[in-house]
Amino acid sequence: MPPWLLFSLAALSLLSLVRFRALAASLQEDSNEKIETDCYGSPDFLFGGALVAFFLSVIWASTTKEPQPLSAQALLTGSAFYLALVILIAGFLVFRNINPIKIFGLAPANPTKKIAFGLVWLAAAYPLILSAQFLSYKLFPADAQPQPIVSFLVENPDWKNRLSVMALALFAAPLTEETIFRGYLYGIFKKIGGRTPALLASSLLFAAIHLHLPSFPGLFLLGFCLALLYEKTKSLWVPFAMHSLFNAVSVYLAIFWPELMQ
Numbered sequence: 001m002p003p004w005l006l007f008s009l010a011a012l013s014l015l016s017l018v019r020f021r022a023l024a025a026s027l028q029e030d031s032n033e034k035i036e037t038d039c040y041g042s043p044d045f046l047f048g049g050a051l052v053a054f055f056l057s058v059i060w061a062s063t064t065k066e067p068q069p070l071s072a073q074a075l076l077t078g079s080a081f082y083l084a085l086v087i088l089i090a091g092f093l094v095f096r097n098i099n100p101i102k103i104f105g106l107a108p109a110n111p112t113k114k115i116a117f118g119l120v121w122l123a124a125a126y127p128l129i130l131s132a133q134f135l136s137y138k139l140f141p142a143d144a145q146p147q148p149i150v151s152f153l154v155e156n157p158d159w160k161n162r163l164s165v166m167a168l169a170l171f172a173a174p175l176t177e178e179t180i181f182r183g184y185l186y187g188i189f190k191k192i193g194g195r196t197p198a199l200l201a202s203s204l205l206f207a208a209i210h211l212h213l214p215s216f217p218g219l220f221l222l223g224f225c226l227a228l229l230y231e232k233t234k235s236l237w238v239p240f241a242m243h244s245l246f247n248a249v250s251v252y253l254a255i256f257w258p259e260l261m262q
Contacts, residue, residue, distance in 0.1 A: 105235030
């Protein structure tokens with residue numbers, strides 16, 4: 001990376017830290033609970049605990065075997081599984097007379113404003129996330145293989161596969177991951193331990209489940225920012241928008257500037 005670009009990235013990252021520190025401080029000063037957690041109880045602790053245990057088992061299993069090349073079939077299977085989890089969570093909540101649309105803030109008065117808010121905040125967060133990923137690749141060069149999704153895009157340049165990845169990255173992944181990690185698990189973590197432990201726990205799990213050590217710091221920061229903005233706005237529309245645009249930028253870089261993703 002050219003020195004001028006490194007300097008610019010460092011300066012922008014510092015501005016990002018200042019901006020998000022101010023956001024965190026505003027949440028600390030606000031005594032009102034932002035995310036509704038009163039609806040969660042013992043059934044959610046058991047169900048959420050089972051989800052966490054499953055994700056941890058997947059993470060543990062990944063440490064004992066060599067990573068396999070990603071395929072179109074694996075992408076489809078993974079997307080279908082995550083979608084099934086979202087349907088299961090929604091059905092579980094509805095069965096208990098809890099409205100997922102209400103508790104996840106999916107019917108705000110002005111969803112367009114919420115989406116625009118998320119896109120603006122992603123611009124603030126992106127330099128910090130990119131800096132964390134860059135430093136991680138430099139600190140762990142032996143493990144610094146690109147993410148499987150990046151390798152898949154590089155090795156399969158036909159537009160059929162690329163359009164499939166775009167659909168997954170821009171729509172399926174944000175919808176499912178935000179519902180699971182921010183919408184449901186974050187609320188349960190907050191009910192049990194409070195805001196800060198929930199921010200940390202949901203972000204750590206989100207980063208770890210991607211099964212890619214060099215990307216862990218950047219994904220942790222992304223998850224933390226997404227949860228922080230969800231807490232601030234009380235609507236999953238904001239992390240949806242942020243996550244979708246983040247993935248769109250990542251796909252663009254993987255296709256047209258792959259050396260920046262390695």
